[in-house]
Amino acid sequence: MNFKKIITAAENREPWAQRKIVDSYSSYLFLIAKRYSDSIEDAQDILQDALVLIINNIQQFKSGENMFKPWMKRICINTALGKKRKKSYTHETYPGEMMSDVVQEPKAVQKLKVNDILALLQYLPELQKQVFNLYIIDGFKHTEIAGMLDIGESTSRTILTRARKKMQSLILEQNKIRIDESLR
Amino acid sequence: MNLSDNEKYLRDLLGEGEELIDTEMVWDNVEPRLKKKRKRRFIIWWFGSGFLGLVVLSFYLMNGIPDEIAQETVPHAKYNPIAQTNNDAGIITPELEKELEFNSNNLNGSDNSKLNNVANKKGEINIAKNNRSNYDINFYNLESSNGEFLGMNNFNTNNSINKFPLSYHDNSIADNINTKFDESENKIDDSNNIDNEKDNKVNIIRAIPDKEKSKSEKEKEEKEKAEKEKKAKKKKTSSDKKKRKKKKKRKKRAWKIYTTPYAAVAYPIRSLKPKANDGSTALKSIRNDYEKSLDAYEFGLNLGFAHKRGMVFTTGLNYNRIDERLRYEEVEIEETIEPGTISVVVDGGGSIVSEEIGMIQTTTIKTRDISLYNKYSFVNIPVGVGGTILIGGKTNININLGMDFNLFFKADGYVFNENKDVIRLKTIMKKKAIGPSLWLNVGTAFPLNKNTALTASVYVKQQLGSVSNEEYELRQKFMTPGVNLGVRFLMR
Numbered sequence: 001m002n003f004k005k006i007i008t009a010a011e012n013r014e015p016w017a018q019r020k021i022v023d024s025y026s027s028y029l030f031l032i033a034k035r036y037s038d039s040i041e042d043a044q045d046i047l048q049d050a051l052v053l054i055i056n057n058i059q060q061f062k063s064g065e066n067m068f069k070p071w072m073k074r075i076c077i078n079t080a081l082g083k084k085r086k087k088s089y090t091h092e093t094y095p096g097e098m099m100s101d102v103v104q105e106p107k108a109v110q111k112l113k114v115n116d117i118l119a120l121l122q123y124l125p126e127l128q129k130q131v132f133n134l135y136i137i138d139g140f141k142h143t144e145i146a147g148m149l150d151i152g153e154s155t156s157r158t159i160l161t162r163a164r165k166k167m168q169s170l171i172l173e174q175n176k177i178r179i180d181e182s183l184r
Numbered sequence: 185m186n187l188s189d190n191e192k193y194l195r196d197l198l199g200e201g202e203e204l205i206d207t208e209m210v211w212d213n214v215e216p217r218l219k220k221k222r223k224r225r226f227i228i229w230w231f232g233s234g235f236l237g238l239v240v241l242s243f244y245l246m247n248g249i250p251d252e253i254a255q256e257t258v259p260h261a262k263y264n265p266i267a268q269t270n271n272d273a274g275i276i277t278p279e280l281e282k283e284l285e286f287n288s289n290n291l292n293g294s295d296n297s298k299l300n301n302v303a304n305k306k307g308e309i310n311i312a313k314n315n316r317s318n319y320d321i322n323f324y325n326l327e328s329s330n331g332e333f334l335g336m337n338n339f340n341t342n343n344s345i346n347k348f349p350l351s352y353h354d355n356s357i358a359d360n361i362n363t364k365f366d367e368s369e370n371k372i373d374d375s376n377n378i379d380n381e382k383d384n385k386v387n388i389i390r391a392i393p394d395k396e397k398s399k400s401e402k403e404k405e406e407k408e409k410a411e412k413e414k415k416a417k418k419k420k421t422s423s424d425k426k427k428r429k430k431k432k433k434r435k436k437r438a439w440k441i442y443t444t445p446y447a448a449v450a451y452p453i454r455s456l457k458p459k460a461n462d463g464s465t466a467l468k469s470i471r472n473d474y475e476k477s478l479d480a481y482e483f484g485l486n487l488g489f490a491h492k493r494g495m496v497f498t499t500g501l502n503y504n505r506i507d508e509r510l511r512y513e514e515v516e517i518e519e520t521i522e523p524g525t526i527s528v529v530v531d532g533g534g535s536i537v538s539e540e541i542g543m544i545q546t547t548t549i550k551t552r553d554i555s556l557y558n559k560y561s562f563v564n565i566p567v568g569v570g571g572t573i574l575i576g577g578k579t580n581i582n583i584n585l586g587m588d589f590n591l592f593f594k595a596d597g598y599v600f601n602e603n604k605d606v607i608r609l610k611t612i613m614k615k616k617a618i619g620p621s622l623w624l625n626v627g628t629a630f631p632l633n634k635n636t637a638l639t640a641s642v643y644v645k646q647q648l649g650s651v652s653n654e655e656y657e658l659r660q661k662f663m664t665p666g667v668n669l670g671v672r673f674l675m676r
Binding site: 019055 | 195
């Protein structure tokens with residue numbers, strides 16, 4: 001089906017076009033939603049809210065097909081962040097002691113599957129998880145992240161450094177557990 | 185952006201990856217929250233058909249005024265007591281479920297032979313309840329199947345209730361029934377026929393009301409309804425609450441379109457001014473003397489365009505009617521001359537010499553009250569502008585000011601000239617349009633659901649033009665304060 005035709009039909013509120021968008025992009029958006037949420041239920045809610053926003057505002061999308069996914073991704077992330085913002089959470093306080101340096105094993109992460117990484121992300125404090133997702137996976141700059149999370153640019157850098165270290169240690173730990181389990 | 189190999193791997197893996205999800209379930213949750221296709225056609229058809237219906241109804245009402253308005257007189261009670269109750273004629277209550285029959289042999293009126301011996305008669309019948317047990321029965325316009333006129337009002341009797349079949353012995357029967365009957369379409373039900381004398385039965389043809397649903401059917405329907413409601417409640421999940429919150433957040437449209445079918449009653453106040461200082465002053469006083477009452481009603485369809493900031497533009501179509509009742513006393517003088525005393529002159533032998541018969545002249549004066557109805561009909565296009573103000577943070581008050589532009593006007597009825605003769609109104613008041621009227625409307629709306637509200641308002645309308653034309657020596661304008669009720673539907 002021609003992409004342009006679907007978008008035009010969706011702008012005209014044609015149900016078949018709206019359904020097509022849901023069918024084609026739900027899986028893509030669901031993974032993004034999962035990265036930013038604490039539970040499957042939360043991720044489903046984010047996905048649904050994001051899809052409603054996308055389809056109801058489809059007339060605002062003016063670019064070509066290659067820009068559709070990034071446009072949707074942005075809406076999905078904003079929806080997730082908005083949802084988190086609503087929840088009353090206390091800002092994480094960072095312990096004074098630095099995390100112990102961990103020995104990097106270059107290939108360790110590549111042994112992990114998507115669900116393993118998603119599970120590890122859940123071990124990060126909320127703000128660290130958001131900054132890690134935004135910077136490392138979604139490719140936003142610190143300036144943009146500062147605006148999105150309503151924090152300072154330098155704070156964003158600090159949080160990212162801590163998130164990176166924490167993630168590395170989590171990955172190594174995960175691998176150790178795997179090795180131990182395989183030796184048993 | 186410096187990323188390690190591991191981080192690049194993560195971006196590739198998660199950034200463009202997918203996680204399978206049941207899209208059917210996602211669609212089911214998303215679909216109700218999506219904007220629906222605009223139903224412009226529906227709006228056009230809905231409003232169009234309402235508009236057309238109103239035009240047809242207006243023309244029906246304007247042209248449905250009979251020419252013989254003068255015959256709509258109410259004779260004095262002493263001449264025809266039944267006519268006093270004829271306003272309810274034609275109403276047959278559900279209590280009269282069974283066929284209403286009676287035996288015409290029981291009628292004590294004059295010349296029953298015509299009624300009894302002619303088959304397949306048709307005509308009109310009026311049954312009026314006099315007290316708890318007696319009825320007056322009147323036949324009108326009776327004719328046989330071949331069109332022979334059998335009489336009018338000939339068969340009049342006071343029958344005891346005992347002469348009616350048992351099915352008629354119900355005190356809840358309507359006090360007055362006036363309907364047509366036609367024996368050729370007789371549908372006598374033998375089960376109700378008490379005395380089995382089919383030949384002399386008069387069967388009243390009537391509309392049989394829809395049979396009421398049986399109790400078991402009603403209970404079944406109620407149960408099904410309750411079950412459906414339960415199921416619907418269960419389906420509501422936490423996401424429903426979120427949906428509601430989202431809906432609240434949705435941007436309001438700048439303009440909303442409403443349509444409001446409405447009806448109003450009003451108490452008209454008429455200003456009557458002579459055009460010149462000639463005999464028309466007398467004409468005014470005659471009109472004032474004979475005028476007994478004025479009443480008015482109005483119905484229509486309004487189309488409102490409401491801006492989110494509160495400004496409202498309205499238009500539509502409405503039908504207005506003002507009825508004026510005039511009453512006067514008609515005097516009829518009857519003079520009769522009858523033989524009276526006899527004067528006889530007798531001679532001495534006792535023989536009558538001359539004889540003279542004296543005549544007595546008797547003058548009888550009969551009076552009767554006659555009511556005349558003048559009917560003024562208007563079809564207007566209203567154009568108004570207004571706004572909504574919030575009082576006490578809760579109540580919305582709508583204030584609208586505008587004009588009704590008259591499309592059609594018709595006046596019919598009778599008035600009096602300087603000599604107090606009754607003359608036809610439309611011959612001297614033939615005016616096709618009467619120009620604009622100014623109105624002010626203040627009201628409020630009570631929401632019934634998301635898209636519907638009950639509207640109530642008070643209004644006052646002032647005609648700027650006279651309803652009489654130049655030939656009539658009086659200028660008459662109406663001011664109509666009234667109360668308006670309607671149902672407002674949000675179209676988009």
